[in-house]
Amino acid sequence: MPEPDLAADCARCAGLCCVVPAFTRSADFAISKPAGQPCPNLGPDSRCAIHAGLRDRGFGGCAAYDCFGAGQQTVQVTFGGRDWRSSPGLAAEMFAAFGVMRQLNELRWHLAQAAELLSPGGPAGSLSAIGAIREELSEALRAAQGHASGTPEMLIKLDISAHRDTVSDLLRRVSAAVRAAFAPGGQDLRGADLAGADLRPTVPRGAALREAGQGTAGLRGADLAGADLRATVPRGAASGSAASGGAALGRAGLRGANQGGASLRGADQGGASLRGASLRGALLIGADLTGADLAWADLTGADLRGARVGGADLSGALFLSRNQAGSALGDTRTRLPAALPRPAHWA
Numbered sequence: 652m653p654e655p656d657l658a659a660d661c662a663r664c665a666g667l668c669c670v671v672p673a674f675t676r677s678a679d680f681a682i683s684k685p686a687g688q689p690c691p692n693l694g695p696d697s698r699c700a701i702h703a704g705l706r707d708r709g710f711g712g713c714a715a716y717d718c719f720g721a722g723q724q725t726v727q728v729t730f731g732g733r734d735w736r737s738s739p740g741l742a743a744e745m746f747a748a749f750g751v752m753r754q755l756n757e758l759r760w761h762l763a764q765a766a767e768l769l770s771p772g773g774p775a776g777s778l779s780a781i782g783a784i785r786e787e788l789s790e791a792l793r794a795a796q797g798h799a800s801g802t803p804e805m806l807i808k809l810d811i812s813a814h815r816d817t818v819s820d821l822l823r824r825v826s827a828a829v830r831a832a833f834a835p836g837g838q839d840l841r842g843a844d845l846a847g848a849d850l851r852p853t854v855p856r857g858a859a860l861r862e863a864g865q866g867t868a869g870l871r872g873a874d875l876a877g878a879d880l881r882a883t884v885p886r887g888a889a890s891g892s893a894a895s896g897g898a899a900l901g902r903a904g905l906r907g908a909n910q911g912g913a914s915l916r917g918a919d920q921g922g923a924s925l926r927g928a929s930l931r932g933a934l935l936i937g938a939d940l941t942g943a944d945l946a947w948a949d950l951t952g953a954d955l956r957g958a959r960v961g962g963a964d965l966s967g968a969l970f971l972s973r974n975q976a977g978s979a980l981g982d983t984r985t986r987l988p989a990a991l992p993r994p995a996h997w998a
Contacts, residue, residue: 657720657760664722665734666697667749672716679712679956687746697736706996714996715956715977719756725749729803748806752799755811758818759795761951761970762788764990765825774967775829784828787821819951823931826949826969830927921959955979 670693673686684690692710694700705714725748726734735742766788768775775781795818798809916934921941928948937957946967955975961982965971966989973991981987981997 656724657756657763659718659720660723661698663727664697664718665726665736666693666699667722667725667735667746668713668716668718669693669697669699670735671746671749674712677712679710679715681709687742697734711978715974715994717972717974717977718753719760721749721753721756724756724799725752728800729806744803744807748803751806751809751811754815755795755799755806755809757972758815759792759799760972761822762792762795762818764970765822766792767990768829768969769825781828784821784825788825791818791821822951822970826929826931826951829969830929830947830949950975960985 666689669690670688671686674680674684676683682691690699692699692701699705699713701708701710705711725745726732729748729752730741730745733741735745766785767773769781769785769788795814798806798814801809917937917939918935919939920943921939922943923940924944925940925948926944926946928945930953931949932952934954935958936954938955938959940958940960940963942962943960944964946964947969949969950965951970953975956978958979960979962984963981964986965976966986968988971988971991976987976991977994977996979994981994983998985993985997987993
């Protein structure tokens with residue numbers, strides 16, 4: 652289980668999440684706010700004055716936000732209990748340190764998830780050839796914890812991008828090792844022109860469709876287990892009408908498919924088997940994942956804002972975070988990993 656200090660404790664913070672990030676008026680935020688400027692809803696006690704009604708007031712993005720404990724870590728540990736209001740001269744340094752700490756703690760949270768997953772008693776602890784990865788995870792956690800306990804100057808000078816790249820590569824290998832047990836290999840159709848094709852009866856298991864044509868392929872009900880769809884799924888694919896220019900993926904068998912980085916905005920994948928799929932960085936804004944099977948699917952960085960996950964099985968999803976779950980639309984039937992609390996807005 653991820654460490655307790657990686658859960659936000661607003662009572663020990665100084666409203667940093669209401670000051671440091673910028674946001675733009677949109678479906679997620681009722682107003683625009685520049686970085687480093689307090690939100691008008693931030694009270695003198697450093698708490699949100701409208702916290703109980705954030706979603707009703709148009710601040711769903713705030714409701715889903717998770718600092719991974721970076722707020723209290725920055726205030727209580729990095730700055731020894733001081734805050735930007737009582738010590739205004741620290742504001743710029745504190746805001747910069749919080750920006751790094753938030754990224755560090757997110758990486759620590761994912762590393763802790765991976766370590767638990769591959770632990771001897773964990774769900775994937777019996778997989779072969781993970782001993783070396785397990786040691787790398789332990790070392791990466793120690794390094795990240797060391798960075799998080801550093802001074803403000805050390806935090807601000809940390810090359811967080813390089814650190815993120817290193818950790819991301821390790822997590823990618825963890826994901827590959829786990830999903831290998833569920834994602835089959837198969838034929839490579841790279842470069843094939845599938846424009847206008849109806850692939851329902853013909854797409855082979857494990858097909859790699861990278862660089863294939865993005866025409867009006869009818870994929871509803873297709874078995875795309877192990878397929879690489881990163882370059883083939885059209886932006887906005889979903890409506891269920893192949894003739895409209897979008898791939899209809901409803902109830903397609905996508906077990907083990909690689910859709911990492913794909914634009915699946917509004918895609919219809921209701922009831923789909925996404926077991927073992929890589930959805931790293933995928934845009935799933937407004938996608939229909941109702942009743943989908945996402946066991947062992949890698950959801951690192953996937954954008955789930957407004958995604959409908961009612962009845963979906965996310966219980967074994969890899970690297971699903973609290974803020975991702977909070978931005979999605981689930982219900983009482985949605986299954987979540989044990990480490991994640993059920994979002995309050997889910998019916």
